[in-house]
Amino acid sequence: DAGVIQSPRHEVTEMGQEVTLRCKPISGHNSLFWYRQTMMRGLELLIYFNNNVPIDDSGMPEDRFSAKMPNASFSTLKIQPSEPRDSAVYFCASSSGGLETQYFGPGTRLLVL
Amino acid sequence: EDQVTQSPEALRLQEGESSSLNCSYTVSGLRGLFWYRQDPGKGPEFLFTLYSAGEEKEKERLKATLTKKESFLHITAPKPEDSATYLCAVQASNFGNEKLTFGTGTRLTIIP
Numbered sequence: 624d625a626g627v628i629q630s631p632r633h634e635v636t637e638m639g640q641e642v643t644l645r646c647k648p649i650s651g652h653n654s655l656f657w658y659r660q661t662m663m664r665g666l667e668l669l670i671y672f673n674n675n676v677p678i679d680d681s682g683m684p685e686d687r688f689s690a691k692m693p694n695a696s697f698s699t700l701k702i703q704p705s706e707p708r709d710s711a712v713y714f715c716a717s718s719s720g721g722l723e724t725q726y727f728g729p730g731t732r733l734l735v736l
Numbered sequence: 737e738d739q740v741t742q743s744p745e746a747l748r749l750q751e752g753e754s755s756s757l758n759c760s761y762t763v764s765g766l767r768g769l770f771w772y773r774q775d776p777g778k779g780p781e782f783l784f785t786l787y788s789a790g791e792e793k794e795k796e797r798l799k800a801t802l803t804k805k806e807s808f809l810h811i812t813a814p815k816p817e818d819s820a821t822y823l824c825a826v827q828a829s830n831f832g833n834e835k836l837t838f839g840t841g842t843r844l845t846i847i848p
C-alpha cells in the first residue's frame with residue numbers, strides 16, 4: 624500500500640503565480656480531505672470530497688482557492704493568484720468515509736515569495 | 737463551533753519520566769475523538785479513536801482516555817523515539833459530517 628501520495632513535496636513560487644497541488648488517495652478510499660497547517664492556526668480543513676463530490680468547502684479561505692476531484696484517484700488544489708500569506712504545509716488525507724480513520728500524505732510545503 | 741484546546745503547548749521529559757497530555761473539547765455531539773502523532777516534516781500518523789466517555793485504548797507506552805469534556809494521552813516510561821507533536825481532533829455527530837477539528841498540538845521532547 625503506497626499510502627496517500629502528494630506532489631510536489633516542496634514548491635517555491637512568486638506572489639501572483641498560479642500554484643497547483645496534487646493528491647492521489649489510497650485506493651478504495653472514497654473520501655478525500657485537503658488541510659492546511661501553519662504555526663499560528665495549526666491544522667485546518669479546507670475542503671473535503673465524498674465519492675468525488677465536494678461536501679464541505681467552508682474552510683476554503685477565499686475565491687483564490689479552488690479544488691477538484693475529477694475521478695476517484697486524483698485531486699488538485701489550486702491557488703490563483705498566490706500570496707505570501709498562503710505559505711504553509713498543505714496536506715491531503717483520505718478515508719473510507721464516515722468515522723473511518725483519515726490517513727495523511729506527506730504534505731506539500733509551499734513558500735510564496 | 738467545534739473547538740479543541742491542547743495543553744501544554746510543549747513538554748520536555750527525561751527518558752522514563754511518565755506524564756499526560758490534555759485535550760479539552762467543545763463539540764455539538766461527539767462522534768469520535770482522534771489522536772495523531774506528527775514527526776517533523778511528515779504528515780500526521782493515526783494513533784487512536786475514542787468514541788464514548790470512559791473508553792480507554794493503549795498502544796505500547798501510550799494510553800488514551802476519554803471523558804465528556806476532555807481526553808488524556810498518558811505516556812508511561814517514554815523513550816527518545818516518542819518525541820513528536822501529538823495532535824487531538826474531534827468529529828461532530830452531524831449527519832454525514834466527516835470533518836475533523838484539530839487542536840494545535842503538544843510538542844513532546846524526551847531527553848535521553
